[in-house]
Amino acid sequence: MQPTVVVTGIGLVTSLGQEIGPFWDRLLRGESGISNVDSFDTSRFAVHLGGEVKAFRPASGTGRCDPAAVGRASRFALSAAAAALRDGGINVDKELGDNWGVCVGTTSGEPQEIEQAVDRQLAGDGDGSWSEFLERYPCHTIASNVAVEFGVGGDVSVIPAACAAGNYAITHAVEALRAARAEYVLAGGADSFSRITYSGFARLGAIARDCCSPFDLNRQGMIPAEGAAILLLERSDTARSRGARVYAEVAGCGLSCDAHHMTGGHPEGAGAVRAMELALADAGIDRRDISYISAHGTGTRSNDLVEALAVKRVFTQAPPPISSIKSMLGHAMGAASAIEAAVCALAVRNDQVPPTVNFRIPDPDCALDCVPNFPRSMSVHVAMNNAYAFGGTNSSVLFRKWKG
Amino acid sequence: MAVRRRVFITGVGVVCCLGDSLGALVDGLSQGGLAAGPVDPQFLDPHLAGRNTYPLDRPARLLTAAASLALADARIPAQRPGDRDIGLFVGTVFSTAHTIMRFDRQAATEGPALVSPQAFANTVINAPLGQAAIWHGLRGINRTFATGASSGLEAIACAGEVILSGRADCILAGGVEEVSDVSMRAFAASGLLSPSGRHRPYEPASDGMTLSEGAALLVLEEAGAAARRGATVLAEFLGCGRAFDVSQRTDERRSVRSVVHAFRGALGAANLGPGRVDAIFSAANGIPRLDRHEALALSAVFESEPEPPAICAVKGQIGEALGAGGSIQCAALIGSLRRGCVPTPLVVCATPTGVVAVRPQDAPVRAGEPRIGLISSLSFDGHSSALALASSSVSDSLDAT
Known part of the structure; x- marks a missing residue:
């Protein structure tokens, strides 16, 4: 019989907040995290709404990974991972070790790094920052940064699976835990707000002008957003032996x-x-x-x-x-x-x-x-x-x- | 107790600077020529003929062509609805970054109303996988992997593990990478590219690597499923190991330890002692620091063996194809197992002073046909992966060990 995998910690970065309790209450009250887009000029668009995380307050981690040296999606993932570990009752003073994994799903990785490179090119400031680009852009860096922050020495990967990526990363983690390739995995997804994504969905006519109303007869479309969530996943036997609080089984x-x-x-x-x-x-x-x-x-x-x-x-x-x-x-x-x-x-x-x-x-x-x-x-x-x-x-x- | 499932490799498709077949790859490596760089259209276009390639950007074309070749090599016919689900696992570093940058530049200069919806579809990092899946009707489990330069090997490793776990019976797995102005500028600025163009794996005087491109996919198939359709077995997937170096290659001791961990993980998963390994198709690409870490790890794992495995550093000839690199190494190993020889073997060893030396090919390496091989991949970030394969001629005898 294969091992049971459970969720023992949750970390969030969303347009409705980062703390689990208040986030959950706001969801139940039906509050909206949607607002006018601030991170770039939308005057050339027919739509202007987005789900940006405007009051991002990074959860404190270990300081081993410099948040100023990484992209926005990485900063979200670092914060969500720190929150998930804290929520799961894991001491992060010491490196977590080889029996830990990190798996983060993403659509675009760090698209803002591309946007900044384009802006530099258009401003005639061409080649100065390409070395930094290599360190910040490729999407695998999101998981690497989390691994460095918390000293994770096992399976560290990013699964780019577009808008299903969070589920993909969780699936990858479940497979690793069931096969005993890891004892604990930080698994979830991260994406930053992006004018590339916004331009594309706007061009497809897919962005709602007024609000997002799924399953409604007069629904106008989707509203691009950003954020991260990391779940602490582990086998039920380790959760039991360390007395962890279990949210649910990933069945x-x-x-x-x-x-x-x-x-x-x-x-x-x-x-x-x-x-x-x-x-x-x-x-x-x-x-x-x-x-x-x-x-x-x-x-x-x-x-x-x-x-x-x-x-x-x-x-x-x-x-x-x-x-x-x-x-x-x-x-x-x-x-x-x-x-x-x-x-x-x-x-x-x-x-x-x-x-x-x-x-x-x-x-x-x-x-x-x-x-x-x-x-x-x-x-x-x-x-x-x-x-x-x-x-x-x-x-x-x-x-x-x-x-x- | 349930019988352990086994995973066979029943087809290989490769498109790289040396050609578009296993034979061309092994011939090119054996002849020792340098060929790093773009894929010649003659190796790519014929495999996409007769269909509308307009929606596919270059990474999608490379991957789709490799899938055409892999499916043909495995004698798997064109997929129809109702056929069994075939999966697709793909590793990449930059994926469609060139397409993404062009899309954003157009939106910024001409306005968002004028961008191409088709180009937008290709701005998601998993776009090459999606395009190849549509082209070939691959409806099974799929996954794009980003673990830096070990992405392609990681895709193959995970595909093997997923089939062993019983969640799939047949997966095409490998990697894809294009050389574009994005990757060239980024690596040029990083100082990792060889200014002389003479990248020399394991040589301390080497001045860097050369970027390359291509795609390779293996057809991994559960043994029973392969037998039922009368597939030819090219090799057997035995197992893999992986580790992450949190020093990100800045602390040699930790970096070497993580590479050793990956090698020993692969040997452990394959239930093999180091003495059983005949050949290692290594990650070395001419960046002295990373090559040294891998060489020290090789020495730690294999130095006490009376007959050291032959080391083949294919990136010395075909360059560093990043996300495709590990999958092309796999293809080269399988070609070598089939042919019964290792192209341009090296022996890597640590001297008493800790300096790694490379003996040329007249030094003693294991005689006879290679039967069991390892492939390794190291990322600059800290990922290490190793994977063990056996030639089809010995995979049956492994049962008894």
Whole structure:
């Protein structure tokens, strides 16, 4: 029998705050982390909203990695990792060692480093900073920086899987823990706000002008955001022996590829269905036991349509409640599904689920119980975290209530 | 007790500066020529013929071509809906950075309304994987890896582990990297590139590395699945090891320890003693500090063996292809196992003063056909990976050991 993997620490950097308790309360109240974009000039865009982290206060770490020498996504990941370790009751004074791993998912890595290089070129200040670029840009540095900060000597990797990257990193970590290649893994996602991402989604007509309202008939689209979430994952036996508080078990993971379209989902949700079914099979859980789904729920017409179709194909009898916190946070890219994984773990532990806000008129083509506008107190036995991404990438990860 | 699953390599696709086949790669290495640099169109374009390549940027083209070659080599037909799911694991360092920079420059100069939606699709780091998966209908588990210059080897290592764990039966795994103005400028500014262009692995006087590009993918297949379709077994995946040096190569003792850890991890996962290793296709690329760390690690692990393994530093000839490097080394090792010889072998050893020396190829190396080999990758950041492969001729006899 393969070892059980549990979540014993959570660290967050979001547009709705960094502390777990206040973040959770604000989500349940349906507050919004969306505001006008500050980090670059949006005057040439028809849209102006974003989910920027405007009051970033880095959680204190060890100081071994200089935050001034790394990119913004790395700074987010360092802070979230420090918070997860503190939350998990891990002493970081000494190096964590060879039995630890780090796995961070991302969409764009450190795109601001590219943007700054372009700005320097356009300003005629060409070649001065390329050495720094090499140290800051390649996305693997995000995990390396976390490893350096906390002295992690094992499997240290970044999994770029676009907007499903958090789930991908968690899956990679679960595999490592089950196979005893690591005893503890810091796993999650990080992405910084980017004018590249914003330009691209704006060009696709995918960004909402007024608000993000997933599954609503008149939904306008998604809202780009940024942030990070890191989960401390370990085997249940180590968690038990050190007396750790357990949020939830990571019961199963499923990944698939549509092999259909770079930016759009499969029209019948084929890959999304396979990812859900693989996760259920991996966990040995019957679909009727899923209490809640954290939707990918970007708020674009096409995503929500295909996602609803896929969910209804898997849950043919009665689909469970499914909400999208992107309605409040925006879409934090590679960090999104890691933040949503944290939300699933909290939902399972607290028996509460956050709402989909800005919901007014049901879209008959997405007819699902999207927990409209108000949170719900309910028994959450298993939460399913779904995330989909460019490249036809699909992921589902299941979080089960931990009964010790 | 459940029988341990086994993973065979049933196909290899490689596109690099030496050519577009295992034969061309091993021939080129054996002839000792220097060929680091861009991939000639003649090695790339024929493998993309007859289809619309417009949506694919250069990394996607390199990867898609390598996948074409790997699938053909494994005699896996074009995928149709309902076929078994084939996975794709890909390592890369810069991925589509050149495309991303061009996209951002266009948005900044011409305005965001004028950028290309197609180019935007290629700005995600996993875009080459997505494009190759669409081209070939690869619907299985997929993962892009970023672990610096060990990314490609890490993708293969993880694919083998995922198949061993029972989560997949068939995965194409390897790496891709393009040489672009982004990678060239970044490495040129870092001082890691050889000004003379004469990168010499393990030579203390070497003045750096030369950037290269390409893609290589192995078809890793669960043994039963390979047998059921009558696949030809090229080699067996035995296991891998990995470690991270938190000093990021600044503390020699710690750096060497992490490389040793990776080598011993691979040997342990493969259940092999160091004396069983015939050949090592090493990470050395001509950057003296990293080469020295690897050489010291090789000495620590293998120096007490009566017959040291032959060391083959292919990057001395084909350059440092970063995310593709480890996967091309794997291809070269498999080609060598198939051919029964190691191209341009070296022996690396530590002298009493701690200086690493390299003996030329007339020095004694293990005689006879190579049967078990290791591949190693080191990143500048601190990642070390090692992977063990066996030739198909001996993989059966390993059961008894």
